[in-house]
Amino acid sequence: MDYQKYKRVLGIVLDSVGTGAAADAAQYGDLGADTLGHVGVAYHGQLHLPNLARLGISNLRDQPILGIAPAKAPLGYQGKMAEISAGKDSMDGHWEMMGLPVKQPLATFPQGFPAEIIRKLEEFSGRQVIVNRPYSGTDVIHDYGEQQMDTGALIVYTSGDSVMQIAAHEDVIPLAELYRICQYARTLLNGPDNIVGRVIARPYIGPDKDHFTRTANRRDFSLEPTGETAIDKLHQAGWDTIAIGKTNDIFSGRGFGQAFHNENNMDGMDHVDEVMGQDFTGFCFTNLVDFDAMYGHRRDPIGFGQALMDFDQRLGTVLDQLHDDDLLVITADHGNDPGFTGTDHTRENVPLLVYSPSMQGHGTLGTRATFADFGATVLENFNLPAGRYGSSFLSQLQ
Ligand SMILES: O=P(O)(O)O[C@H]1O[C@H](CO)[C@@H](O)[C@H]1O
């Protein structure tokens, strides 16, 4: 089988690393949000991202990130992508990248989930449901974790996104049982009345409320993709499709030939190194979730910046390992500005950094009208027909 330019495409999604408010940010209450910009401000010019800088992370912005000068001759091509999905969650972002924007808003529950759903959940699990309203996931285990341990209840909570999250102590509800309960909850939220993007298992450990921590045994039970994605097309055509991290969960595993679970960002980068050592032909789709889960939702710009610097260091190894016929694409799925009010995602454009050592030139890809341009480019590279959304920038990469 023949491909156009690149034998391996390595996509890395820096979860929630937005690069400034989207044109429609006001509709989401997110005017002025700028994840990368505000992390830079929090560091007073001391944020050091040499490899992202070489790839042009500051070049693609109207205002450079504080302390990161735009590269004079950046490596490869850079731009931004705007989102057309009717949401700003991970599922919307990743599905749209793969050609399946979520056009109808999914259900959100600012007042908590309907009594009928809670009743069924209690009946199935034989456990009481507590909380049932929007909450920060770290606050909710601090405030209700001890009650959860004493009673064996399920902490059910949500956010501004279309998510049902279920938290339970690992010693009180074994993981297998928690996952089973989440899988059942999934079946209650597939429509037609309530269509919810994700049910997320949120296990935690620790002796008491001041020492509870969430574990890497989080699992996302996503809605089954409602149409064909670029991953499906690649897989059906016989190309290799590899998921690293949450990407596998986000597509309900559909279309991936191989999948790795990440313990954290550095473990995710270990998997990237491992996969780069494989002789595959196709697409590897990585998600690094710590930016979002550990720092964005916690509104911790210093932690966020440190995670970016840690990633940047690992990126250096990736750049050294790239083959001439590899294409590296670094992007994000939404924003989560740690300098913004609240604890929710922010509607932002996302960076688009595209590089192969075989490139002779460099240049700009502008502001892409949809995240789907990424998937469209991958499809064209592997000689597959374009979907309804997205336009390929493959021919611009010289
Ligand atoms: O506060 P935590 O539990 O991290 O939850 C966050 O994680 C969800 C998925 O990104 C978001 O919708 C938000 O609710």
Ligand SMILES: [Mn+2]
């Ligand atoms: Mn995300």
Ligand SMILES: [Mn+2]
């Ligand atoms: Mn999030």
